[in-house]
Each structure stands twice: as structure tokens, then as C-alpha cells.
Amino acid sequence: MEICYGINEVEYVSKQLIKNLKTKTLLFYGDMGVGKTTLIKTLVKSLGSDDDVSSPTFSIVNEYELKGEKIYHFDLYRINNIEELYNFGIEDYLDSEHWKLIEWPEKIESILDDDYDKIEIKLDQKNNRILSLNKT
Secondary structure, rough: OEEEEOOEEEEEHHHHHHHHOOEEEEEEOOOOOHHHHHHHHHHHHHHOOOOOOOOOOOEEEEEEEEEEEEEEEOOOOOOOOEEEEEEHHHHHHOOOOOOEEEOOOOOHHHHHHOOEOOOEEEEEOOOOOEEEEEEE
């Protein structure tokens, strides 16, 4: 699936994305400032959470509530090595049945199983976003 969109169309994009997912583990790839966190904020709302969504850049993970479920939002940008992730218990989060939305997943690819949806976001020359969804 590929969608070209402007930032004002992010709500529509999040709903289309949800319809096409095969897992609850979403890996977000894209350069700094491309709109990963903006899309995640909208996804969390589209999934039904009323929680305030913010980037977990310094906390590494934020938790949002859904009815009977949770969403874990990771920002791994500041992680220097996999040991840092093991120190805060990344495997417990990854082994859960809850939603996992992971920015900068390149840093943990070696410990992920093969059951995830890969979302790549790029900017075109007109500043539109191009989202690609690849299912594993």
C-alpha cells in the first residue's frame, strides 16, 4: 500500500493504515521531521485512545490506554546500544499482545521477530508525504 498525502490529510491516512495492518507491531521509518510522531498521534486517537500523545524522545516509551488494552509508543532515537533497551525491559514490551508503535526501529531490528508492519514515510519535492506499508 502506498499513499501520498499532505499533513492536513493525516487523519484519513491513519484510518486507511489501520484497515490494512496485519499486526499490532508497527515500525516507523523515516528521516527526522518527516511526520512519524504526527501520524502516531493520529493513529492513537483513531484506535480509540483519549490520552494525550507526545513524543517519548527522553522517556523512550510512553503508554496510552485503550478499552481493555494498551498502546506502547517507542522513540529509540537516543538509544546508543541494545543494552540500554534490555536495561529497561524492552523484551517485556515486545512480548506483550498490546499495540507497539516504534520510531527508529533500526536500533532493535536484530531482536524483533518477523511479525510486524513496516511503515516508511518520505517527503517528495512538494513536501507531501509518501507512506508505504510493507507487511512481513
